[in-house]
């Protein structure tokens with residue numbers, strides 16, 4: 001039995017994502033004894049810093065979320081001792097070979113596995129994988145590379161990025177992260193459906209009227225305008241996070257829970273969908289607004305955003321899957337920044353009960369009597385099912401009540417951050433929650449014609465006030481498909 005070392009190199013160590021998510025997730029894994037006995041963490045970035053300074057920097061964002069005892073503080077110190085820093089350019093073979101020497105010093109005499117997290121803009125991914133020779137970085141173990149979106153801006157640029165990466169990496173080495181797949185409730189989607197008899201038989205066009213995937217944030221693009229303006233909400237949230245959830249939701253039963261079986265089914269869903277057209281979407285952009293003596297900026301007030309920007313900060317879309325299970329069922333997506341609330345949820349609206357005996361108790365609005373299953377991904381994770389119920393009493397009055405599984409009431413355990421699960425999966429070589437290249441191609445093929453058209457025809461987004469419920473156009477879009485947004489009713 002050969003002892004192994006795991007080294008985790010965070011490239012772009014001084015960036016926001018690294019500080020806020022990656023280092024804290026690594027610490028949480030360490031705290032939970034999920035990391036191997038021999039491991040080291042390296043930060044790599046251009047800024048000049050000592051290892052001590054890196055430790056100082058990351059210690060500020062590590063949290064003892066699991067327990068707040070002194071034990072956690074000790075663990076934190078032990079973790080920080082395993083963290084090192086190397087400063088270098090992203091396109092310098094020399095600097096990466098210095099890093100390689102440092103890694104080797106820690107790896108002596110052992111099987112060495114290396115994980116690189118490229119927490120840097122995608123336009124420098126290729127420089128890094130080339131200069132760091134990541135294809136065969138570790139002589140006697142595996143080398144895996146985690147990359148995070150944006151993977152291009154459209155089919156063409158994404159294809160180009162994939163081709164370039166594959167010059168220097170094998171597909172099995174590439175772990176394309178979509179952090180929404182690491183969220184507890186998203187993982188639970190398959191459990192709910194495939195292990196409960198009361199759901200799977202209903203999971204089709206015969207019983208489901210529409211599915212809604214909703215993402216909203218109650219803050220704008222503050223500080224990220226430079227990045228955001230080049231992408232917009234469709235590329236930032238819909239083409240990846242919401243579409244991935246949709247694929248998981250709608251896939252056929254996979255042969256097994258193996259990564260390839262699941263991803264085979266997901267890609268089939270994506271390829272069964274009709275590419276979006278202009279009439280399938282509504283786009284919006286937030287404008288400034290004053291409320292309670294406080295004023296909120298417009299998107300274009302961001303100094304890094306051009307005054308005439310048409311970039312959508314909100315979009316609603318109707319998608320359809322052309323297969324036997326889902327033919328005609330609208331999958332509605334809605335994503336926006338600077339809305340009235342922060343929330344992500346999946347809502348499944350069921351059909352009316354045929355010949356409902358209690359029809360008259362609902363007046364003319366039968367929609368009020370349909371069952372709705374809601375998975376609240378965040379915040380305050382919950383799964384609830386809206387059912388009709390008799391209000392206790394002598395009369396026959398009905399109301400809609402919830403069968404409610406509220407996580408914080410049911411489970412005492414903290415819900416891990418998505419990055420914890422995904423990092424652990426990458427370390428264990430579990431690819432189920434990572435995006436395969438054919439999924440990425442299919443996802444871009446769905447959205448690229450629309451994105452081109454929006455840009456070529458300079459479609460002006462509908463303005464909505466910061467902190468509002470978004471453009472009215474979203475209601476018309478839903479109404480066109482006989483749908484009402486569940487989060488607003």
Ligand code: BG6
Nearest residue numbers: 179180217236237241344378418
């Ligand atoms: C990122 C987007 O992928 O997801 C951000 O680029 C967005 O714009 C973020 O704010 C939302 O993630 P979470 O986990 O905070 O819901």
